[in-house]
Amino acid sequence: MTLFVDIVPDDAPGGRSEPKSAGGSSRLRSIGTRVGLPLLSVLVFGIVWQLVAVSGIWSETFVPRLGTVWQAFVDMSTTHNGIRGYADYYWWEHLYMTLRRVLAGVVIGVVLGVLLGLAMGTVGWLRRLLEPWLTFLRALPPLAYFFLLVIWLGIDEAPKITLLALAALPPAAVATTAAVSAAPVALIEAARALGASRAEVIRDVVVPSALPETFTGIRLSVGIAYSSVVAAELFNGIPGIGGVVKDASNYNNTPVVLVGIIAIGLSGLIIDGLLRTIEHRVVPWRGKV
Structure with missing residues (x-):
């Protein structure tokens, strides 16, 4: 007796490839949701803004039309009537200088904050000594001490970078302190029982366990x-x-103010996305253990 076995290829219609296509369509829907919903919200916001601007409820000084904002963006990107961009710089040159200042201030503030948080999390008396000062600094709005920095450091780059560093330091320090203090005691004791020194415990146990929370502090x-x-x-x-x-705000130039706000917001989103990517690479175990 001959036994005939009908084998259906995986790629044949109605074969076993359907779950894969279902998974692919599910991924497409997920990507469409992640991308489409934000774009839809932006579109709705733009339509509402334009309707309010056209209705005349408020003066165009307060709510300019989208075309006026776009023209301000074009003017900041080109040389027009002998004027180069805004204040003789194109918008991307303005953004570059801002990002350079932010980078310098954040690097200084985050490095000092993480080191300070690591020390405060491992040395109890140091934490009690410095924590009130960190809380005091964190509660101050940057504008409150910026004028003092100008008096001390002048009006060049030094007060700007110092202000950004002082703004970045407390969140990194507080998050790192809390993360180090919350390191698993069982793992620390196990490392000590195996003969690890204090420095080795900090390097191999405390720092890895503190990294996820520290990255949250860095993003903040x-x-x-x-x-x-x-x-x-x-x-x-x-x-x-x-x-x-x-x-621009000094001259009620709302379109230019909006272009600046949009540039700051979009670049901030890109920077946060880069930080998320770095976090996923450096701390791949976050949320999985």
Whole structure:
């Protein structure tokens, strides 16, 4: 007796490839949701903004039409009537100077904050000594001490970078302190029982367990520093997006202010996305253990 076995190829219609196509369509729907919903919200916001601007409820000084904002963006990107961009700089040159200041301030603030948090989390008396000062600094709005920095350091780059560093330091320090203090005691005791020194315990147990929370603090530091950039560029802030926003507001130039705000917001989203990517690479176990 001959036994005939009908084997259906995986790629044949109706074969076993259907679950794969279902999974592919599910991924497409997920990507469409992640991308489509934000775009839809932006579109709805733009339509509502344009309707309010056209209705005349408020003056165009307060709510300019989208075409006016676009023209301001074009003017900041080109040379028109003998004027180069805004204040003789194109918008990307302003943004570059702002990002350079933010980078310098964040690097200084985050490095000092992480080192300080590591020390405070491992040395109890140091934490009790410095924690009130960190809380005091964190409670101060950057504008409150910026004028003092200008008196001490002048109006060049030093007070701007110092302000951004002071804004970035407390979140990184507080998050690292909390993360180090919450390191698993069982793992620490096990490492000590195996003969690890204090430095080895910190390097091999405490630091890896603290990394996820530390990255959260770093992201907060970058966000707070970036939100302080307008204050940092109050004096001698051109070239700089914050300086553009401040200068344009003096003349009720709302379209230019909006272009500056959009540039700050979009670049902030990109920076946060890069930090998320770095976090996933450095701390791949976050949320899985």
